[in-house]
Amino acid sequence: MKRTLFTNGLVYVGDRFQPLDLLVQDGRIAGFPGPGARADEVVDLKSRMLVPGFLDLHTHGGDGVDVNAATAEDLAKIGRFFAKNGTTGWLCSILTDTPEQTLWCIRQAREAMDAPITGARLMGIHLEGPFLAPEYKGAMPEHLLQKGSAELFRKYQAAADGAVRYMTVSPEVEGVVEMIGEIAGHITVAIGHSGADYETACAAIDAGAAACTHTFNAMGLFHQHRPAIMGAVLERPVMCEAICDGRHLHPGSVRMLLACKGWDRVVAVTDSIQAAGLPDGRYKLGVNDVVVEDGDAKLASNGVRAGSTLTTGQALKNLVQFTGEPVERVLPLLTRNPARLIGMDHRKGSIAPGKDADLVILDGKLNVTATYVAGVCVYAE
CATH class of the missing domain: 3.20.20.140 (Metal-dependent hydrolases)
Incomplete structure (x- = not known):
């Protein structure tokens, strides 16, 4: 079960950006862990924004x-x-x-x-x-x-x-x-x-x-x-x-x-x-x-x-x-x-536990710097 931790950035949750860490496990969003969370991969957001795909x-x-x-x-x-x-x-x-x-x-x-x-x-x-x-x-x-x-x-x-x-x-x-x-x-x-x-x-x-x-x-x-x-x-x-x-x-x-x-x-x-x-x-x-x-x-x-x-x-x-x-x-x-x-909001469209880990990293100019589908990086600049 691969676990990926996104950290050091702003995560779009509840229609606003919050300074949270995000844990992804087996292609789904697992939650927002506190300090010391363990993961197989750590993605340093470097103060960038993490938003739904x-x-x-x-x-x-x-x-x-x-x-x-x-x-x-x-x-x-x-x-x-x-x-x-x-x-x-x-x-x-x-x-x-x-x-x-x-x-x-x-x-x-x-x-x-x-x-x-x-x-x-x-x-x-x-x-x-x-x-x-x-x-x-x-x-x-x-x-x-x-x-x-x-x-x-x-x-x-x-x-x-x-x-x-x-x-x-x-x-x-x-x-x-x-x-x-x-x-x-x-x-x-x-x-x-x-x-x-x-x-x-x-x-x-x-x-x-x-x-x-x-x-x-x-x-x-x-x-x-x-x-x-x-x-x-x-x-x-x-x-x-x-x-x-x-x-x-x-x-x-x-x-x-x-x-x-x-x-x-x-x-x-x-x-x-x-x-x-x-x-x-x-x-x-x-x-x-x-x-x-x-x-x-x-x-x-x-x-x-x-x-x-x-x-x-x-x-x-x-x-x-x-x-x-x-x-x-x-x-x-x-x-x-x-x-x-199209009736897929139970799985997609927002960042919440249990939803698909379809995520995009944006820089301060709203440029796409990385894209993840089911927790897998499919694009990185």
């Missing part, structure tokens, strides 16, 4: 790998890149594709989830489609979009052996509200890529939808006479994704979202593509050609924004800058909130 629920890749074309080995490569940026757990977001390719992606993800951990842990699958509205398809191939079908979802979930944890759907698509009612107890459903009116969006939420995908982006905008889907998700008790790269959302929009929803109902995501971590150039997002200029990813065909090149580590810094709040106020958007959204 970041969780990214919406990402299409990074470091040259696109999820829709990724083998299990490729997904592990993404995980290693993510670990450098403080991510300890993630969902691979499968863009709308053919049923055959989607099933292939699911098989690769399932294999990667069972492989030895070499970076951020792949916790499951996010299906972005295919039950989405053509008018707000973004980078989704329109000819592959479908009506709501609980049967097709169950086929994908069976192939994944239950690993599909999160799915984005459009409420106005035929059959989607009924589908949500059938599957919401088995998966976290988000609404997005949608021009749904207020009433239809509320019906989806009442049926069990619990989140909104990349809020304010690829969705009908608010009007005082027609609140639309935006009005519904701001008013109702759902959680809201936010891409905090400074491009998808103006800093003022981020602050407004936090003011409307509260800090416990916003989840920071990257929506990153394979270009994350790489220079400007030409890339892929599913079947789409993407051009990245000055770090901004857009479809080559029409200039529509197509994901981001954001990392969780940069999102943390951006949120501190956008809000003017201290890092301890911002951290839950990348840790506790995403864990709660």
